[in-house]
Amino acid sequence: MTAALEVQGFNRSFGALPVTRNVNLTLERGARRALIGPNGAGKTTLVNLITGALKPSSGRVLLNGEDITAVSQSQRARRGLARTFQINQLFRGLSVLENLGLAIGERDGHSNNMWRAIGSNRAVLDEALDHLESLRLVDDALKLVRELPYGRQRLVEIAIALAQKPRVLLLDEPAAGVPSSESHLILDVVASLDPDIAILIIEHDMDVVFRFAKQITVMVQGAVLVEGPPDEIMHNEQVRAVYLGQEYGHGANHG
Amino acid sequence: MPHFVIIAVSILFDGLAYAMFLFITSVGLSVTMGLMGFVNLAHGAFAMAGGYVVVTLTRTLGIGFVPALAISAVVVGAVSVVFERFLYRRLYKSNDLEQVLLTIGLAFMAIATATYFYGPIPKSVPLPEWLQGDINLGFRSFPSYRAFLIVLGVVLIAVLWYGFERTNIGAKIRAAVDNRRMAESVGINVDLLFTLTFAVGSGLAALGGGLAIQLFGLSPNFAVLYLVLFLIVVAVGGLGSLKGTLLAALVLGIFDTAGKYLLADAGGFFIYAVTVVVLLIKPAGFYGRE
């Protein structure tokens, strides 16, 4: 069966510094894969390469078997590739409902309409409210995003990605910056996502990783160190060394 | 000597003099924009102010032209620090538009003030003997003033290059232009650095303004009229780059002069056409980043 997402041999450097080194990655339909590794390992860079925000110096990426390497970022999004950012990237001056409305509008082409008023499309409105309901955000529907506490903003960040009805979802540290009292909200949402969606989640919190992931990819210094199911990874010598900083690499922290 | 060689040499000479003026006046703008990302459209006003200070010093106080240039640069540079500390500093985190509007507002105020004190008629300055007249090289004579401008330009380039590339401070500036956060985390006092760079840049602008009097005459509109030129030099050269500003000044200065020599009326076009072409190919300018 065709994989939902396939990365083949991604390479990328910033100047003389290689940040992505021959990375291969596959997400099958319904995948639950965690991407872990020390700071500076190149995890977010990889996500940026996959979504098209960055261009690789070599390599290919396939979405449902189709080569999208030459396709623009926004086109990839329209073909079902969604992501969340490590730091919220929301429309802070707009209400939560409008934030979702934008995502839905771009997905179904509604946003090309210059003539009818926003409110005239009841279907878009209802869908946005449905999403908000499933994330318990209806009460905040009309509040401006910048007025919400960070934890709820993070929920909106996920809501936007979900509103794109993605087939592949890339979550970049979804619980980052959220106070521990609220992080369960995020994690509950992540745990209850549609089983058909292929999900890659970058995460540092190992509890989250082991609870959520069926597969784990470990990256260090831009390259994939090892891949496998959680218990294999947990008992892997090299991985332990990386996290305990013993033998692997000399000061593996790159900015 | 064949005719076209004479034309070529004339273009080179005049172009070089023009380029030196462009470089001296614009380099400060390039470095401050590269360092702080601050769009300073009042830069032309500092140049204009420098010119008027020279006018007052030479005409009213009888000070010689060259000393007046030096004094003007120092005075304007010092005053600019006040603007930087109390006004500009508040907008470093603001968006482009607000910076544009604030500095244009300052420029307008400066022009109005200059008009009030000096009137709208272009001013000139008395030049010392050795800057008047020509240097005769047989096939053509060249105005001494322009030769002076070229020599001064070369000297300043050498001094600036040395300061940038060989001194500690220069290294810090280059580091901060390259990656401000990194520089700060390494302990470089970027704020102080910026004030210093801003002062020097404004002082140089004032010097350029003083030098421009003999070339173009000085009227209050200088602040906005020539601002466009400075911005173009900075954009084409790349923000924060000494090399870039120099290259841009040379390319634009010589092309503009060539255009005016060879195509008279249509000549004014060249400088903008070159700008558009360069920016379309290299949007960050010759030596700009990303």
Add this chain to the structure above:
Amino acid sequence: MAASERTIPDRKATRERAAEYLLRRHRFRPAEALPWLIAIAVYFVFPDRMTFGSQVVIMVMFALSLDLILGYAGIVTLGHAAFFGIGAYTVGLGAARLGWTEPISGLFAAAIVSAFFGFLTGWFLLRYRGLTLLMLTLATAIMLQEAGNLRSDFSGGYDGLPGLVFKPVLGLFDYDLYGHTNYIYALVVLAVVFFFVRRIVYSPFGQALTGIRENVRRMHAIGSPVHRRLVTVYTIGAGIAGIAGALFTQTNAYVTLTVFDFDNSAKVMVMLILGGTGRLYGAFVGAVVYMVLEDKLSKLSPTFWQFGIGLLLVLGVLFAPRGLLGLLENAGKYLSKFRSKP
């Protein structure tokens, strides 16, 4: 969490309220009639200032066109006067060289020609942002001006194309010496243009523009064809600026290359900032306030006027970055907070 304790009818009510708000937002509010009523009142109260009145109306339209581009889409340009000038010269040259003096078709022609230029330049230039875009837009406007100057025999140069005569509007309304017809003509055109702009602003497309302005990174990530959107709004803005320019030539029966001046681009930006960007009516407030002040003060002393504008800009950026309408909004919020306190 409170929501789980709510009953189902409660949650539905919240949902309905949210939907209602968005459904109603684009409806005309009574306060919106105000600027138009004032414009009509002016006709009767100041019948001798009607030539000035038409120029104010034209500036409102020019500022409105910039608001679409700058206020809603967030594109910072220093060369918007280029489109005003193109519209002005389409009509001017049409009348002087081709004998095309029918005013309304002239407006259409101007709109199409400037929109076309907007599309052409926008397609190339809108790939850039920041200083690069500022310089490119500025250079384009200057080059157009220089081009006009080169062929000043054709364009009339800085001396202008004088003695343009236009046929009566709709073949019915003759022009009078006091500019009454011109004022009404300009006002009607503004109303039509405004109607379209308002629809765009409240449409999903308009919302997408706001999205691009607020967070272009996010827009790319949700699949928005950002460049296409920007070029579209830039083209529309250019077209409207062209109509304003065309009206300028028609109401003044005269046009010179000064319409391309950087001063013009700067002026319209000041007006917009003064009134408040991204607010539809900011263009009205800003243009009117600016033109009236300029009319009164610059006659007293152009130098003081220039100083005043400069000071206004500086103070505005420091203390009222969202313009007069922004100040009004803040005052409104402050008052309602005050009122709701027990």
